[in-house]
Amino acid sequence: MKEINVAVTGGAGQIAYSLLPRLVSGETFGVDTKVNLRLIEIPQVVDKLEGTIMELIDCGFEQTGSLLATADIKEGVKDAHWVLLVGSIPRGIVVDGKKIEERSDLLKINGGIFTDQGEAIGKLAQEDAKILVVGNPANTNALIGRTKSENPAQSWFAMTALDANRAKAQLAEKAGAEISSVTNMTVWGNHSPTMYPDPYNAQIDGVSAVEVINDLDWVENEYLPLVQQRGKAVIDARGASSAASAANAAIDTVKAVDNKTEEGDWFSAAVPSDGSYGIPEDLIFGFPLTSNGQGKIDIVQGIELNDFAQAKIKITTDELLSEKEAVKDLLD
Numbered sequence: 065m066k067e068i069n070v071a072v073t074g075g076a077g078q079i080a081y082s083l084l085p086r087l088v089s090g091e092t093f094g095v096d097t098k099v100n101l102r103l104i105e106i107p108q109v110v111d112k113l114e115g116t117i118m119e120l121i122d123c124g125f126e127q128t129g130s131l132l133a134t135a136d137i138k139e140g141v142k143d144a145h146w147v148l149l150v151g152s153i154p155r156g157i158v159v160d161g162k163k164i165e166e167r168s169d170l171l172k173i174n175g176g177i178f179t180d181q182g183e184a185i186g187k188l189a190q191e192d193a194k195i196l197v198v199g200n201p202a203n204t205n206a207l208i209g210r211t212k213s214e215n216p217a218q219s220w221f222a223m224t225a226l227d228a229n230r231a232k233a234q235l236a237e238k239a240g241a242e243i244s245s246v247t248n249m250t251v252w253g254n255h256s257p258t259m260y261p262d263p264y265n266a267q268i269d270g271v272s273a274v275e276v277i278n279d280l281d282w283v284e285n286e287y288l289p290l291v292q293q294r295g296k297a298v299i300d301a302r303g304a305s306s307a308a309s310a311a312n313a314a315i316d317t318v319k320a321v322d323n324k325t326e327e328g329d330w331f332s333a334a335v336p337s338d339g340s341y342g343i344p345e346d347l348i349f350g351f352p353l354t355s356n357g358q359g360k361i362d363i364v365q366g367i368e369l370n371d372f373a374q375a376k377i378k379i380t381t382d383e384l385l386s387e388k389e390a391v392k393d394l395l396d
C-alpha cells in the first residue's frame with residue numbers, strides 16, 4: 065500500500081467530524097493508500113481529539129494509518145502531502161473582551177492564524193504539498209497562508225465546491241433533471257454571498273443550463289440568491305452551519321485535484337489568479353479548473369462571459385480586493 069500524510073486543522077469541529085472517517089476509509093485517496101492523519105486543534109480543545117481518534121480506530125478501516133492529535137501546527141504539517149485547513153475562529157466569538165462581529169476584525173484574527181500556518185506549511189510540508197482552505201474567510205485566508213509559505217511549488221486552494229454542488233443541485237431541481245447530468249459548473253470569485261455561480265456555462269446533458277431552463281427571470285433574479293444564501297438557509301433550518309455537505313465538498317475537491325478531470329468537464333475551486341479573465345494576479349479566485357491527475361491544475365480558458373456575468377464577477381473581484389486591503393499588514 066502507498067502511504068500519505070494528511071493534516072487537518074479544526075479536527076474537533078463539526079465539519080471535521082463528518083470529514084475524518086471519509087479521509088481514512090479509502091474513499092478519498094483510494095483503497096490502495098494508507099492515510100496517516102494528523103489532527104490539529106487549539107490547546108484548549110486538543111484533548112477532545114483523543115475521543116475522535118478512538119472512533120476512527122473503531123471504524124476499523126484498513127486504509128487508516130497512524131493517528132496523531134496535536135496543538136503544534138509544525139508537528140501537524142510536517143511532511144504532509146495534503147493539508148486541510150478547516151479550523152478558524154467564527155464570527156461572534158469574544159477575543160480579548162471584544163465580540164468579533166465585523167468582517168474586517170474576523171479577517172485580521174483569522175489572518176493571524178493563517179500567517180503561522182502558512183509559514184509552517186511552507187517550511188515543513190512536502191515540497192509539492194496541496195493545501196485546501198475551508199475555514200472562512202477562505203479565499204483571503206488562503207492568500208495569507210500562501211504568501212507566508214514562500215513556497216510556490218506547493219499548491220493552495222480555497223474551497224468553493226460546496227457552492228458549486230449547491231449551484232448544481234438547484235439547476236437540477238429546476239430543470240427536473242438528474243444531478244449527474246449537470247456539468248461544467250463554475251463558482252467565480254469569493255466564497256461569500258458575492259460569488260457568481262455561472263448558469264450560462266453550466267450544462268445539463270451537454271446544453272447550457274440557461275437554455276434548458278428557459279426562464280431568464282428565474283436564472284438572473286432567483287437562482288443566484290438561492291445559491292448565495294443557501295448557507296444561511298441551512299443555518300436557519302438546522303440551527304448550525306453546513307457540516308456534512310461541507311465535508312463532502314472538501315472530499316470532492318481533493319478528489320478533483322488528485323484525479324484527471326473528465327474530458328469536456330471542469331471543477332470549481334479558488335486558486336491564485338494568473339491574470340486569466342482579467343482577474344488581478346495572485347488573488348485567490350474561484351475559477352473553472354482541470355487536473356491532469358499528476359498535480360498539474362489549469363484554469364480553463366476561453367469561456368464566454370456575457371455582460372451579466374462580467375458585472376457579477378466585478379462585484380466579487382472588488383470584494384476580494386477590499387479583503388486583501390483589510391489584511392495588507394499581514395501580507396508584507
Ligand code: NAX
Binds near residue numbers: 109199307
Ligand atoms: P467549528 O466551530 O465546529 O469547528 C472549528 C474548529 O476549528 C474548532 O474546533 C476550533 O477549536 C478549531 N480551530 C480554531 N482555530 C484553530 C487553529 N488555529 N488551529 C486549529 N484548529 C483551530 O466549525 P465548522 O462548522 O467545522 O467550520 C469550520 C470552518 O469552515 C468555519 O470557518 C466555517 O465558516 C467554514 N466553512 C466553509 C465553507 C466553505 O465552503 N469554504 C462551508 C462550510 C463552513 O461554513
